[in-house]
Amino acid sequence: MGVAETGRVLASGEVSSVELSKHLLARLHRHAELGALLACDEEETLRQAAAADARRHAGDKGPLLGLPIAHKDIFVTRALPTTAGSKMLEGYRSPFDATVVERLAAAGAVTLGKLNCDEFAMGSGSENSAFRPVLNPWDRSRVPGGSSGGSAAAVAARLVPAATGTDTGGSIRQPASFTGITGIKPTYGVCSRYGMVAFASSLDQAGPLARSAEDCALLLGAMGGFDARDATSAERPPEDYARALRAPRAGAAPGRPLGGLRIGLPKEFFPAALGSDVANAVRGALAELERLGAALVDVNLPRTELSIPVYYIIAPAEASSNLSRFDGVRYGHRAARYDDLLDMYKKSRSEGFGAEVKRRIMIGTYVLSHGYYDAYYLQAQKLRRMIADDFQACFRTCDLIAGPVAPSVAWKLGAQSEDPVASYLADIFTLPASLAGLPGMSVPAGFGEGDLPVGLQLIADYFQEATLLHAAHALQQATDWHLRTPSGC
Amino acid sequence: MPLTLPDVHAIAHLARLELDAEESHALLQQLNEFFAIVERMSTVDTAGIEPLYTPLSAVRDVRLRLREDVVTEKDRREENLRNAPAVDAGLFLVPKVIE
Numbered sequence: 147m148g149v150a151e152t153g154r155v156l157a158s159g160e161v162s163s164v165e166l167s168k169h170l171l172a173r174l175h176r177h178a179e180l181g182a183l184l185a186c187d188e189e190e191t192l193r194q195a196a197a198a199d200a201r202r203h204a205g206d207k208g209p210l211l212g213l214p215i216a217h218k219d220i221f222v223t224r225a226l227p228t229t230a231g232s233k234m235l236e237g238y239r240s241p242f243d244a245t246v247v248e249r250l251a252a253a254g255a256v257t258l259g260k261l262n263c264d265e266f267a268m269g270s271g272s273e274n275s276a277f278r279p280v281l282n283p284w285d286r287s288r289v290p291g292g293s294s295g296g297s298a299a300a301v302a303a304r305l306v307p308a309a310t311g312t313d314t315g316g317s318i319r320q321p322a323s324f325t326g327i328t329g330i331k332p333t334y335g336v337c338s339r340y341g342m343v344a345f346a347s348s349l350d351q352a353g354p355l356a357r358s359a360e361d362c363a364l365l366l367g368a369m370g371g372f373d374a375r376d377a378t379s380a381e382r383p384p385e386d387y388a389r390a391l392r393a394p395r396a397g398a399a400p401g402r403p404l405g406g407l408r409i410g411l412p413k414e415f416f417p418a419a420l421g422s423d424v425a426n427a428v429r430g431a432l433a434e435l436e437r438l439g440a441a442l443v444d445v446n447l448p449r450t451e452l453s454i455p456v457y458y459i460i461a462p463a464e465a466s467s468n469l470s471r472f473d474g475v476r477y478g479h480r481a482a483r484y485d486d487l488l489d490m491y492k493k494s495r496s497e498g499f500g501a502e503v504k505r506r507i508m509i510g511t512y513v514l515s516h517g518y519y520d521a522y523y524l525q526a527q528k529l530r531r532m533i534a535d536d537f538q539a540c541f542r543t544c545d546l547i548a549g550p551v552a553p554s555v556a557w558k559l560g561a562q563s564e565d566p567v568a569s570y571l572a573d574i575f576t577l578p579a580s581l582a583g584l585p586g587m588s589v590p591a592g593f594g595e596g597d598l599p600v601g602l603q604l605i606a607d608y609f610q611e612a613t614l615l616h617a618a619h620a621l622q623q624a625t626d627w628h629l630r631t632p633s634g635c
Numbered sequence: 636m637p638l639t640l641p642d643v644h645a646i647a648h649l650a651r652l653e654l655d656a657e658e659s660h661a662l663l664q665q666l667n668e669f670f671a672i673v674e675r676m677s678t679v680d681t682a683g684i685e686p687l688y689t690p691l692s693a694v695r696d697v698r699l700r701l702r703e704d705v706v707t708e709k710d711r712r713e714e715n716l717r718n719a720p721a722v723d724a725g726l727f728l729v730p731k732v733i734e
Contacts, residue, residue: 238718239717239718241711241714241715241717242711333691334689334690334691335691348688348689348690349690374700374702377699377700378689378691380691381700449679451675452675452676452679454672455672455673455675455676456676458669458672458673459673459676466650470651473651474720475719475720475727475729476715476718476719476727477718477719478718478720479720480720480721484730486730486731487729487730487732488651490729490730491651492651492652492653493653495650495651495652495653496652496653496654499652501658504652504654504658504662505662505665505666507650507652508643508646508647508650508652508662508666509666509669511646511649511650512638512646512666515646515649521677522673522676524686525676525677525679525681526676527686527687527688528681528684528685528686528687529676529679529681529684530686530687531684531685531686531687531693532679532681532684534687534690534693534694535693538693538694566665567665567668567669567672568668570669570672571672581690582690582693583689583690583691583693584690608691608694
């Protein structure tokens with residue numbers, strides 16, 4: 147059962163939140179081999195579920211009341227430990243809940259546990275978790291994508307109806323694509339970053355991973371909205387995305403719910419090197435959107451390739467600054483043996499951080515250092531504006547932009563470990579929207595090589611999440627790719 | 636100009652990281668491979684382009700929001716100390732700094 151269906155079943159009284167939560171906890175434990183779950187507390191979950199059931203008895207309603215979900219372990223929680231997938235934070239207990247966690251709880255959602263991810267959300271395969279890699283439920287010899295790989299695997303394996311994730315350079319969209327589920331990264335500023343362990347503050351955004359656009363709409367409505375505790379939170383009234391999903395478009399006609407919708411296809415998103423399996427799946431989904439009334443138009447994003455160096459300068463620069471807080475003093479790992487304060491910093495950080503995190507701290511420290519700032523960081527920020535302007539030029543002739551999420555289907559576990567820098571290149575299609583701060587989605591678009599899922603990426607202009615979700619919902623009303631489930635789950 | 640091993644050691648010191656010989660060599664190679672990709676950036680003329688530090692300023696004026704200078708947090712001293720590796724008498728402990 148997805149989010150919407152669970153809501154209906156709970157409302158009907160057929161099953162209670164306590165019963166459903168028990169059932170799902172058992173499933174999570176039964177599929178522990180996937181490596182999706184990092185922490186849970188049955189007593190706490192059942193306490194929350196009982197409270198939700200009591201609220202319902204008292205006449206409370208709401209689509210998320212009693213809905214069991216799980217959080218990426220990058221959101222801090224009072225009730226459960228938070229590690230961000232790092233040894234650095236092993237055993238850390240937050241004194242407060244992240245805003246996203248708090249808001250979902252206020253809407254009645256019940257926390258089943260915390261989900262595995264790449265260390266500090268740095269990675270595209272969830273193999274950078276300090277605890278264990280996450281397996282793709284479609285093929286356990288492959289990665290589920292990352293960094294929100296635990297969230298994606300748990301939703302794809304139907305262990306949870308939905309999960310939270312975060313996306314800095316593609317960390318919601320790419321794992322959603324690799325596991326055949328639906329995920330949305332909203333506009334920068336829609337979801338509060340308060341209580342999200344910081345990676346790159348000008349890029350980090352939270353969003354839901356679920357089975358359908360409708361489920362994502364229900365969750366995003368509860369997760370988003372202005373929060374004074376996040377200095378970059380967008381000051382906008384809350385939006386009812388689920389209602390927008392059902393509202394007919396101005397240009398709609400019978401059988402053509404997407405009438406009048408212009409979808410731009412950047413030729414840079416369909417390079418010759420794109421896997422033919424991915425290209426075919428994406429073109430199949432685009433043909434379906436066309437049948438539903440959308441018009442496909444050609445657009446250009448000429449700096450798509452440049453978004454790789456631009457992102458991999460800006461994100462590590464911000465990460466090196468954010469991660470300087472891990473000094474072994476107030477929280478986090480402290481080395482057992484050291485000579486003095488400086489040695490304690492160095493040993494604690496070197497023992498606590500994994501290889502990819504160290505690599506990015508090194509890149510970030512270098513590009514921010516005296517004499518290199520202008521050539522790297524400043525130049526990257528200027529190019530970032532050019533990339534954002536390119537999108538604005540596209541949105542003069544189209545309402546949405548579409549393309550693949552990733553150049554290939556999920557790769558084999560370990561395949562990228564030989565050449566970590568080369569793996570950055572696979573982020574090419576998700577980075578541009580991240581740098582511009584635009585909302586982006588991954589929607590299941592069929593299957594590629596090895597019968598592995600392929601995601602269609604849809605990108606909209608700032609704060610046009612409703613347009614994104616509406617188009618994705620229309621596609622899912624007409625297709626069944628999002629309903630396919632991996633065998634053995 | 637490619638980075639050298641002494642560069643890697645200098646960056647590691649700035650980043651407060653201690654790298655063993657194997658890590659240093661691997662990082663030297665990876666960083667140089669990375670900066671070869673980055674060099675493409677320098678070929679673009681960005682004269683007159685304003686840097687985009689926060690994404691929404693691409694389309695609108697983003698002003699830093701200030702709040703009243705008042706206490707908004709609850710006193711969570713005990714909870715905040717709970718995660719520290721070493722505390723004493725309600726204080727975080729660090730190795731001796733001043734001789």
